[in-house]
Amino acid sequence: MRIGLIGAGAVADFHVAAARAIDGASITAVCDIDEKAAERAAATAPRATAFTDYRAMYASGLIDGVVVNTPHALHLPMVTEAARAGLHVLVEKPMATTLEDCDAMMAACVEADVALAVGHIQHFMPDKLAARDLIETAELGDVVLIRDYRSTDYRPGSRSGWFFSPQMAGGGALINIGGHCLDRSLWFGGGRAVEVFASTVNRFDSAVETDGNIAMRLDNGVGVSISVISDPPLRADSLLVVCERGVIVADPRAGTSVQVDGKRRVVREPRPDDIQSAFTAQMADFVAVANGAEPAVPLEHARHVVELVLASYRAAEIGGAVQLEGAAVGAAER
Structure with a gap:
């Protein structure tokens, strides 16, 4: 599963390391409006491409799924557009800022027949x-x-x-x-x-x-x-x-x-690696959901x-x- 990451902030490295630890998954693209941040995060994932426009990343043909790790109000457009592009989605918590947005995201993923998981790391x-x-x-x-x-x-x-x-x-x-x-x-x-x-x-x-x-x-x-x-x-x-x-x-x-x-x-x-192990388990759950399993959350x-x-x-x-x-x-x- 080729995964794109939107948002190269504080937890980006955890997501990249998680994908690297899982057989059959890899981060192949990273997007951030800060080009240097995108390039830095992309450099930690072998052969990942950096983007500053998530729509360009969606259209690149480089990814099968996406991790949406952005400000909360941006979750709705990024998730629904990913669904329309045929991409599976792991969106960080909170799922959205309104119940209407939550419903629209779920409906879009059902209609597009793509998986949706929410990143409640706890x-x-x-x-x-x-x-x-x-x-x-x-x-x-x-x-x-x-x-x-x-x-x-x-x-x-x-x-x-x-x-x-x-x-x-x-x-x-x-x-x-x-x-x-x-x-x-x-x-x-x-x-x-x-x-x-x-x-x-x-x-x-x-x-x-x-x-x-x-x-x-x-x-x-x-x-x-x-x-x-x-x-x-x-x-x-x-x-x-x-x-x-x-x-x-x-x-x-x-x-x-x-x-x-x-x-x-x-x-x-x-243990020192507890946080990373949690992100790795969450990424494994996302890959399983994309393959038809029920999400842990x-x-x-x-x-x-x-x-x-x-x-x-x-x-x-x-x-x-x-x-x-x-x-x-x-x-x-x-």
Whole structure:
């Protein structure tokens, strides 16, 4: 499978290395509006061609699929045009900035008979997989409560300018970093959210929220609390899963541990290549989906994450809970 990469930013090297590690896959083209960035990333992939126009890359005949790693609002045109060009698509999270865009992307890929996968990397992180494996043994009983906390840095100048554009990013810390938290909290919670309450703060004179809290109730009764805090004195990335007979903590820096009846044990230690192994597993999943397999991250799950980000913004605006009625149905399933 010949893969093109749009966006030669921070995670481009992970995508290139992932393709190089998989039999039957390779990065054959890289596109970025910054020509030097495109050429740098292309140089890390043997025989890859650099582009500054994604449409030219689509028309080049050099690729069978594409990884869309661009500002959030650009996902819709890049995905739908890739579908029309007959290309399979892996689009980074968040899937889009509106539910209408999510539906249009799914419908375009169904109509063109090409594969669509959404890059929710948390589903492939080794510390999270170790926690999921432990839960599936039934040793701890059912999940009853989830608490998720991540630090970030949303000071202007700390990241590319588009992250601070409400139009281009669709929001701030909650749609970006909070998207990871919503993804993994729903995954471990095993249900869909039916009620959302949230609060947001715009610090540093930012046009988008820099910090936020989300509280959710899932349809199976599991309660979820999420906090995303910008520029705290200590960095954190901690997912705490309370089960009937024990508590699991999954943290990419500290690994995965569990406590049962006062006794703690380490389930998995962190390793230096954990992030790369996650990107490699995600790329392998994309190749499998292009060959007819079901994606590790269902499209409806990815759409629900976007739905919850938008519900969180509404809840923060009105200062009250937002109710979600049943399971939203994407265009591809109507």
